Structures are given as structure tokens and as C-alpha cells.
Amino acid sequence: MMTKFRGAAFILKFRFLFIGIACMCILAGCASQRIARNAKPFFFIQISDTQLGFYPKKLQQEIALYEKAVAEVNRLKPDFVVITGDLVNNAKDENQQAEFKRITAMISKKIPVYVIPGNHDVGNTPTQEDVSFYTNRYGYEKFSFEHKQSRFIGFNSNFIKANTPVLEQAQYEWLEQELAKAKGAKHIVLFSHHPFFISQPDEPEAYFNIGIKTRNQYLALFKKYGVAVVFAGHLHQNGFGKYEDMEMVTTSAIGEPLGKDPSGFRIITVGKEKVTHQYYNIDSIPTKVAIK
Incomplete structure (x- = not known):
């Protein structure tokens, strides 16, 4: 018993x-x-086309604009900063590189900074040697990370624009892998130097956008994985368009503008339901960012 x-x-x-x-x-x-x-909403800042040395006679003015942008970043304290290419005007100019690095290093160490190359950083038709030159100085040419349940991916759009077969294909495969990893993320946000289109997804190819055949391939990929928005630069003025539910946002330069939009940067808020954004003149940055 x-x-x-x-x-x-x-x-x-x-x-x-x-x-x-x-x-x-x-x-x-x-x-x-x-x-x-x-999960709490947050904001980050996109800066594009610092392009120090674009106009040699205005170099000190370009330096002052970037320094002012960095001061505003430190005051606002975003979760991170992304710089979408054309860091300098002449990739091989050591003085331009030194100034970009000096000013970027002024951003608080508590604020992560991510950069991707523009055509002035690696050339319009980049080779592996061009990319190696860039990565030896800046550390990487693409990135992918998760932050507060959203995925952020930056890539080298110069391969895409130039249709460099081997380099572009390798990056495409990497990008698709990273998008697949992002399954279940609240939002997927991409960063490119070149806009895939400025206002209309079927607009003709021009210097500032991506060719239609290649563009359609990437837009289909982005749709497959539910990309919310792509932020780009290159145009030196603002642009906006939509491909179905995805936004294509082009941000003007902190350096020399080429249109009506003044030098400034974009503040992006990642909320519970959507990603919102606003471009600000460097002389009209808000005292604080309202997060909803």
C-alpha cells in the first residue's frame, strides 16, 4: 500500500x-x-548629401551646415542617425574625408550613426577596388539591424544604378536574406542613396532614379516582404511617391541644395501603427520631437 x-x-x-x-x-x-x-514609439534622423567640397569655394559653408546639423542631432537625441550617401564630393580627397570624419565624430557616442555610400563616394560605376577603398575608410558599405522590433537596412544603390553584374547580384541576395529575417517586424525601413523613383513608380529613367527594369525587380522584392518606406537622397531636393503601400521618400541635402528645398534634414518617427516623417530647414529645427 x-x-x-x-x-x-x-x-x-x-x-x-x-x-x-x-x-x-x-x-x-x-x-x-x-x-x-x-513597444514605445521613437524617432531617428536622416541626413543626406553632406558632400563636402561640392563647391570648393563654399567648403567652409558646407562644413558649417554639417556642424550645425550635428549640434541639432545632439540636442534632439534621436535613437540613431542614418546618412544616405555622398559624404564627400571627391572620394579620394583626404581633406574632405578628414572633415567629414571630424564632424561626424562630434555626434554623441550615445547616438549610433550609420552611413551608406553615394556615387561621389564610390563612383558612378563602382568596382571592387572602389568599394574596398571606401570600406577601408568608413568600415562598411551596407548595414542591417533591428531596433525596437523594426528592421532597418541600408545598401549600396550604386551597384543597382550601374547594373554591375557580380557586385549587384551578391548584394541583391544579401538584401533578400535580410528582408526574410525581418519577417514579423513591426516595420521594415530601407535606406538607399539613389531613389528608385522620384514621384511615380513608372516614370522614365533619368540620372537621379533607377532604370525601370531594375526598379520593377526591386519594387516587387520590397512588396513581397512588406517594406514600409525607402528613404533616399542624391536629388538634393525633396521628393515623394508611392508604390502601392510603400513610400519612396527622397530627402534634400544638408549640403548644397539643387532645388527650392533649403539645407536641412528629415526627422522620422516610428510609431505603433506607421512610420511618419517631416523635412526641416536647418534653421527651423523643432525644439523637441512629438512622438505619438
């Missing part, structure tokens, strides 16, 4: 243990869902 009692007691104890573990798993799952629902 004692043996049977002990056996029954063991089974009963095991059942209570199992039920306890199950409850803990359920509670953990609920906690995880609460965290997902309660």
Missing part, C-alpha cells in the same frame, strides 16, 4: 509541476505579447 501511495503522490506532484510550467509558459507568452503591443 505504501508503494502505491508513493507512486500516486509522485504522479500527482508531477501533474502539479506540469500545470505550473504550462501556466508559466502561458504567462510568459502573454508578457511577450504585452511587450510587443507596448
Whole structure:
């Protein structure tokens, strides 16, 4: 009888243990869902086309504009900063490189900074040697990271614009892998130097956008993985368009503008439901960013 009692007691104890573990798993799952629902909105800043040396006679003015942008970044304290290419005007100019690095280093160490190359950084038809020259100085040419349950990916659009077969294909495969990893992310946000289009997804190819055949290939890829928005530069003025549910946003230069939009940068807010953004003149940056 004692043996049977002990056996029954063991089974009963095991059942209570199992039920306890199950409850803990359920509670953990609920906690995880609460965290997902309660993830706090945040903002980051996109700066584009610092392009120091664009007009040699205006170099000091370009330096002053970038320094002012950095001061505003430090005051606003975004979660991070992305610089979408054309860091300097002449990729091989050591003085331009030194000035870009000096000013960028003034951004608070608490604020991560991510950069991608523009055509002035690696050339209009980049080779592996051009890319190696760039990465030896800046560390990388593309990036992918998750922040507060959203995925952010920056890539080298110069391969795409120039249709450099081997380099472009390798990056395409990497990009698709990173997009696949982002499955389940609240938002997927991409960064490119070149806009895929300025206002209309079927607009003709020009210097400032991507060729239609290549463009359609990438737009289909972005649609497949639910990309919310692509932020770009290159145009030195603002542009906006939509491809179905995806936004294509072009940001004017902090350096020399080529249109009506003044030098400035874009503040992007990542909310619970959507990504919103606003471009600001460098002389009209808000005192603080309202996050909803």
C-alpha cells in the first residue's frame, strides 16, 4: 500500500509541476505579447548629401551646415542617425574625408550613426577596388539591424544604378536574406542613396532614379516582404511617391541644395501603427520631437 501511495503522490506532484510550467509558459507568452503591443514609439534622423567640397569655394559653408546639423542631432537625441550617401564630393580627397570624419565624430557616442555610400563616394560605376577603398575608410558599405522590433537596412544603390553584374547580384541576395529575417517586424525601413523613383513608380529613367527594369525587380522584392518606406537622397531636393503601400521618400541635402528645398534634414518617427516623417530647414529645427 505504501508503494502505491508513493507512486500516486509522485504522479500527482508531477501533474502539479506540469500545470505550473504550462501556466508559466502561458504567462510568459502573454508578457511577450504585452511587450510587443507596448513597444514605445521613437524617432531617428536622416541626413543626406553632406558632400563636402561640392563647391570648393563654399567648403567652409558646407562644413558649417554639417556642424550645425550635428549640434541639432545632439540636442534632439534621436535613437540613431542614418546618412544616405555622398559624404564627400571627391572620394579620394583626404581633406574632405578628414572633415567629414571630424564632424561626424562630434555626434554623441550615445547616438549610433550609420552611413551608406553615394556615387561621389564610390563612383558612378563602382568596382571592387572602389568599394574596398571606401570600406577601408568608413568600415562598411551596407548595414542591417533591428531596433525596437523594426528592421532597418541600408545598401549600396550604386551597384543597382550601374547594373554591375557580380557586385549587384551578391548584394541583391544579401538584401533578400535580410528582408526574410525581418519577417514579423513591426516595420521594415530601407535606406538607399539613389531613389528608385522620384514621384511615380513608372516614370522614365533619368540620372537621379533607377532604370525601370531594375526598379520593377526591386519594387516587387520590397512588396513581397512588406517594406514600409525607402528613404533616399542624391536629388538634393525633396521628393515623394508611392508604390502601392510603400513610400519612396527622397530627402534634400544638408549640403548644397539643387532645388527650392533649403539645407536641412528629415526627422522620422516610428510609431505603433506607421512610420511618419517631416523635412526641416536647418534653421527651423523643432525644439523637441512629438512622438505619438
